[in-house]
Amino acid sequence: xxxxxxxxxxxxxxxxxxxxxxxxxxxxxxxxxxxxxxxxxxxxxxxxxxxxxxxxxxxxxxxxxxxxxxxxxxxxxxxxxxxxxxxxxxxxxxxxxxxxxxxxxxxxxxxxxxxxxxxx
Numbered sequence: 487x488x489x490x491x492x493x494x495x496x497x498x499x500x501x502x503x504x505x506x507x508x509x510x511x512x513x514x515x516x517x518x519x520x521x522x523x524x525x526x527x528x529x530x531x532x533x534x535x536x537x538x539x540x541x542x543x544x545x546x547x548x549x550x551x552x553x554x555x556x557x558x559x560x561x562x563x564x565x566x567x568x569x570x571x572x573x574x575x576x577x578x579x580x581x582x583x584x585x586x587x588x589x590x591x592x593x594x595x596x597x598x599x600x601x602x603x604x605x606x
Contacts, residue, residue, distance in 0.1 A: 503558050503570070505558055506556070506567070507566065507569070508551045508555075509554075510572065513572065516541050516577070516580040517576060551573065552570045
């Protein structure tokens with residue numbers, strides 16, 4: 487491979503900000519799961535733990551990948567830095583939603599336990 491071809495390949499590889507795009511996809515997937523929970527609350531009641539786990543995993547991918555994307559975007563002259571910042575903010579909001587979902591699910595189970603206990 488000649489040095490010109492290698493240099494063109496290196497330049498093309500440097501032009502991509504993969505971590506920012508991965509973070510953006512993870513953030514959108516987590517947001518989609520939250521919207522799915524809001525649109526179909528019956529499914530959340532049946533499989534709430536799985537929904538919450540997948541949202542948490544999306545947040546765990548979006549936050550570090552977003553930070554890597556911001557750092558790489560700085561080296562690439564600002565490419566996809568906004569997308570990476572969106573993914574970081576969305577990741578932390580997804581973490582907050584996971585916390586609220588766990589509290590809501592625990593409250594639901596505790597409330598049902600009180601109802602069953604008072605029915606005796």
